[in-house]
Amino acid sequence: MNRRDFIKSACALSALPTIGLSSESTPMDGSSFPTSIMNASLSAQSGELDILFGQLPDDIYGHIFMCEGIPLEVDQLTPNGRGALTRIDFSHARVSFTRKMINTPSAIMQEHVTGLFDKFSLLGGTVYFSMNLGFMNYCNTAPNYMGNNRFALSYEGGMPFEFDATTLELVTPIGEISEWKTSLPPFADVLSPDKWLFPQIRTTGHPYFDLETQECFTINYGGNAGDSGTRNGFIQLIRWDEEGPFESWQVKLRNGSNAYISATSHSLSVTRQFVLIFETAARVENSRILGFRSVTPQQHRTPVWIIRKADLIAGHVDVLADYLELDFDTSDIMCNYNDDSNVVTLYGQYLGAMDKSEPQFDWEQLFFGGRVDENIAGYPAAPVDVGGLVRARIQVNVLSATEIKADFSIIRDEHLCWDMNDPAYRGHFQFPDTFEHIYWSAIGYRPEHLVKRVAKAYEDYPNRYCTNDSLPQAAIPSALIHMDCNSMTISDSYQFPEDCVMRTPQFMSAVGSSAQNEGYVLTFVVRKNPTQVENNGKELWIFDAQNLGQGPVCILGSRELSFATTNHALWVPSIGPRPVTAYKSNIGQHFLDKMPCHSSEVQDILTTYILPQFT
Template identity: 75%
Template sequence: MDRRRFIKTAGVLSALPMVSFGHEQSQLAASSFPGSIMHGSLTQASDELTVLSGQLPQDIFGHVFMTEGISLEENQLTPNGRGALTRVDFSGGTAAFTRKMINTPSAIMQEHVTAPFDKFALLGGTVYFSMNLGFMNYCNTAPNYMGNNRFALSYEGGMPFEFDATTLELVTPIGQTWEWHSSLPPFADLLAPDKWLFPQIRTTGHPYFDLDSEECFTINYGGNMGESGLKNGFIRLIRWDLSGPFDSWQVIGRNGENAYITATSHSLSVTRNHVLIFETAARVENARIMGIRTVTPQKHRTPVWIIRKADLHFGQSMVFADYLELDFDTSDIMCNYNDDGDIITLYGQYLGAMDKSEPQFDWESLYFGGRVDSEIAGYPAAPVDVGGLVRARIRVNAVSSEEIKGDFDVIRDQSLCWDMNDPAYRGHFQFPETFEHIYWAAVGYRPEHLVKRVARAYEDYPGRYYQNETLPQSAQPSALIHMDCSAMTISDSYQFPQDCVMRTPQFMARKNSTAQDDGYIFTAVVRKEPSNGQFTGKEFWLFDAKNLSQGPVCILGSAKLDFATTNHALWVPEIGPRPPLAYKADLNSHFNDKLACHSRQVQEVLTTYVLPKFA
């Protein structure tokens, strides 16, 4: 035992003298998990990409943007880590990448402040908080295309920001700070100091930018703490014309009470005539910020609020919404833009007994014996069952909505559908009239990442394929899955070698094509054993969208490529500089109004690094 582990263990034992920490031996085989996924460079880099295997297709083109989270300390949930943005450029049979840190004002502040009440502290492995400054916004969930060479980054715990695609630099937050309401419950909001630079703002990870109508739909929610304080809960639907102030409406149920979200709202869906707000399966327990690690399991349901666009009247402060609960839990959910006949068709993951919000904590007990090693503390816990893919349909009536139960369908494959994650499709984040093909990442299952705390919380979860005692004791590798939406089948798939973790698939169209399966699938892969024995094991694998099972047509790498846990991606055929006269929020007034309330060091960071960047 090293000195650090000895001191840590001795301290726990002295604090809890009645608890025995006898070492639990794991009976599992040695792990093939690529531990380098826990680490990513904090400096910018760029390089030509080298072909490690296969051949780079001559007809591949355009630009892929990819976000990631870098864990700054043990126990930090890796997808929520320090943000970085990578652009991969394809042209003329060559590929290159550029990678930069996502320097939001709070992330810049975190790098420089040192005073105890200014520094950001990690709470529960999930969120960084500063007594004097407020909450961290890493803005690392997803890149979005807004049209006219404008791009945005989104985040569920803070304001979205626009960035310049050519420089990868942030340009402006979306919305004035005062246009976003604090998501804290009222009693906490009263205690929050006025000098906070970074208030807590909760929104969706996937705002919807409609390229035809040139408007954005998103939400701002909060006011409650999980299932408590629901009378103060709120959801504001926001519509933005990409240039002026927000239009917003408080969402009210048909019973006259405020709509609310008790977990998170990772996804938002928009059809021609409707907006759908989902409560999605990632719950951060209130007690977690105090260091209590008990797990409240996700519920086997997806609540949804359905709003008619025709009810969004300028000058009104409220809009009525229908409420229903779909009989599955999900995180990423999309819909056909076509809603003829007021029928809405949805596609999403079936998550089942898994918890996207639970990190593995250092030295906690694993279900199959042993303890979580500090080197991977913060990586998400393994799922407790196999997942799947779903289709659901909703009929919107005059003053109500209902699920069409007979049209519900679910696909589950015991070898493929472990840890269902990001989707990829043509026109990513702008929905097609009708979905025909969706590609999904299944990150996989590793028994050495199944913590007792999570396994026990989900042991009675409904609809399980596996019980805890029958779960596999060998790794189920990452898989890339092709979902045929018309037939509701898995029409093609590829399973990666066991030493790979694959995330962040992205569809790349072929030139002059229109079909939803005519192109390539980009994936971000981290390997324990680098391909061809070269470079870092951080790689990009490219697949023919019509033939996943043949394996990657090309694997790319570089000695300078060093990303960590990747999130969502975006592909566009071309990029250019952001229009110089495009929208810009007045962030500096917000900071200048509070400048005198802060320490000399905070003032110096604002005036030296933050205010000039967003002037």
């Protein structure tokens, strides 16, 4: 594949609305980047949203849940910061919001503990660790709908939790701690104290809650350290009926060896007959926790393990998977639920030469000169090339699986596709039989965020559209992109003013609609120059899903609503209290069993703040 093979979108850049949306002159610091994205309230908030521009559509309704990460100190990778959960409620031309911190047991402990060996320390800007207590789980990646007024939050570095949609309070982790295997390699696990309250658990950012079968699929993986110690690596495929204990199988290749993941597994996909596990492009180097900042570039590939549901036999320890490598790197992947003729169709971003795991570190060198300012240290580094969107198809055979390479398609557009991020579609986190429309966020490109060590690491990356020498030296703003899955084109788009950072699009069905493009796309936007000067620049922009190019039909905001770097979101038409008889794990007993091994301060925190919530 070379540059001539890339399918370029024919869409011209969207004209910006002229009323209330024009960006003011470049600020004195020379950057239009809204540094307020690094800060947000750590307290609960609620209130009503005001209309800052346009008019609220009459047929908009339902509830949106959004997760965010708030950095607690300089250099903390912002999407992985302290978690908060916001609910936006649309009702009778009134829009209200409720926002609360995601108070996992480890986050509660971090807030109160002061002991020298109990406190959590930030390792490599990525994860918090306590010598006596274990690892942090902020559970801030994605909200998920389970059916029957049950909702879950997921996280790649810890157990998922269920929460009550009406109160936004966590109710229970999913699974007993004993049902999850530690993800540490054996040499590190041996050195880990048995008294740890919070073991390291690695899983996917997107477990799949199948509303058709009322079961959940997820994974638990680890045992290796990147590409070292891989003979101890493992992937456990977990199936859960949402009520009882887990069923789990160790994933094996046909040669008898264990499957393992050397980077991360942000996405997992489920079709009627198959479960697909992906290794995705976010690698945290082993040396990072020791303070080294060297970059190991992502590989230009997406490993995938395909498992047949028919092979998930109760009582068996292992399950066979067919393995192949797709010739692109990605993070968020969705599949058609329909897999007729044993063909799996999947869609994802084309990430290319970018590294979602790399923060900008304070005072490190920038590629175009200068140093990273302390005010933005921790925000993700800029991409080193144009991204894109892909479609791939896999033929699952009786004893193998192969990519149908003739059906591979890629879209790249140097005006729009920079820092490709979250997707939005009707039925978010539950896949339709056949995808027709997917909306994507492109966060954009800022030369003042391109750090020298990342640019150097990716200078020889395959299929570069731009070389390091030809990278733009002016900002390319965020864009909202409509991908037509049938024609594999960008059929519509909107590019934001330069002072905006847009993340986390979310599709909202219109009242009485059924088509995948009948509704609205809501995006979370942070502006340096607020749409109305008295506002704080933390805004919600609503687009007609069938006409992004016209710009937002409505912009909402409130000085009382403050959010930082947003992650994934979820829309549902209605909510209610979580059923009182629904599943609860016995995590309280785990804490009680470990309590005598800890300091009086830790015991007091458990007794006062944690056990009352989770017992």
